[in-house]
Amino acid sequence: MALRVSAPVPARTPGPMARAAIIAGYAVVFWGALPALVVWLGFALDDALDLDTEPSLLGLAPLVPAVGLLAWAAVELRRRGRGLPIGALPPRCLVASGPYRFMRHPMYLGWNVAVFGLGLLIGSPALAFIVAPLLLPAWMAYARIEDAGLARRFGTPYGRYRRRVGLLPGVSLYTVSRLLVLAGALPVSVEGAAYVPKAGPAILVPNHTCYLDPAFVGRATRRTVWFTTTAEAFRSGPLAFILRRLPAVPLRRYRPDPVACREVLRLLGEGELVCIFPEGERTPHGGRQAPIASAAAMIARLKAPVLPVGIIGGADVGPRWSQSLRRRAVTVRIGPPLSLAADAERAADEIAGAWDTLIPQGDEAVHLTSLDLGRLARILWRCPACGDEKRFSPASLSCAACGARWAPTTDGYLDGPEGSPTSLACLARAVFAFPEAPPLWMRASGFEERCTFGPIRPLRPLGEGELRLDPERLTFGGLEVSLMDLRYVTTERADTLQLATAAGMWQFRPTEGSAFRLKNALDQWRGVAIQRNRS
16 A cells, blocks of 8 residues: 655754753653663563563564564654654654555554563563553554644544554555465465556456355465455454454445445545446346446546456355355456446447456356255246245255256356256346245345435344245334335345335344345335336
């Protein structure tokens, strides 16, 4: 990440004598008296707690890099910021290079690690394991106060810098995927990596089949890749904590999101790589999906090189309906840049055509071994052959009504009636094609977004009740939504229906039944209603 350096902040420059006095004073206090006080405190605690003191050269392992970090940060402040790490002689320009690319206050972190290493080196367990850990929350709290002052000095540029760079070093998706590849957990091969520019803006547009697709794409380049990610993942919990520290742009998929669009434009303007999944959400069954026309049109309007990316094998790593992840070989293929048409439908067709050259024709193999076949009911809620619901068993892939049976093969496909080979995605498409007979109802837990604008916050629970759908409306407790008012119908994870109107957004998580079936029914009935109104 590289932020442009802001314009210098006007400041009175002390004379040579005053500068020398300031520098000498800071050196005495912060590089002499303060370290001496910290070391004395460590030895005092050693005596008070009767701890064994034994010097160790192992302390050089953290101490030397920490001193190097301090020196690197000081040089960058002088070279780029025209200042010093001194409060009275601060940098006149915002520095976002060197170690400041990875953390906002590298000098504080370097000083903290140096104290830990010094404690080991001089044989003070209290200094290394009591004082040094206590320094971490102390300087982080002080750094937040300092952030407020820097925001006043540098304004909007510092606000953007602060959103992207944490107090502690962040972790890029490339780093995560690289470590997993080196450990043998993700066997990913890359073809066409030369198409990814070494510098400058570009947009990657991959197909989307698996949770780990960002890691697969990140494996294709050493550059940091920024991913647009569903806002739902940022609401709360461990996943939100992780994503806020990764190069991810939260995107509200259920309405136009100007905040996400502005952030993508800023990233491209700063020469970053951005990855957008034009299918919108992961395929429920592992088969190919067409790019959303509105997403393709938005990508075309960004006026940056567009690189198609084909991910092969992701559906077998983590089928969406199963919510499981497995070790499988994956291939990432990158194609030459596209010049997308301004027309939405043509742009979507051009992306799909590029995928056709990168991804083998036909559905991907999905090996059912080690998966919970009971979860197949999420995409196979009726017999793909006759449509019977009551006598079809997803777990055994057999139907007592028509006698159809599908047997998994060793190559990840299925032998159907009379030995005809097929894929799991093909069976799911047949199920989705059956007309849904109204009304459709399920027990579900409901949630509501208080405001579809502003910060992303946890949803408000609506409790559990009966969710009822018919061709005219959706009802849940006292909530009633006309199907004609719906603007977006999507799914989250593999168990949640998400829908939005101009007035709000709601989510429903069935306690039994399939969220994909609910979406499929809404898509069918809305399509009929729209055609009826047009006629």
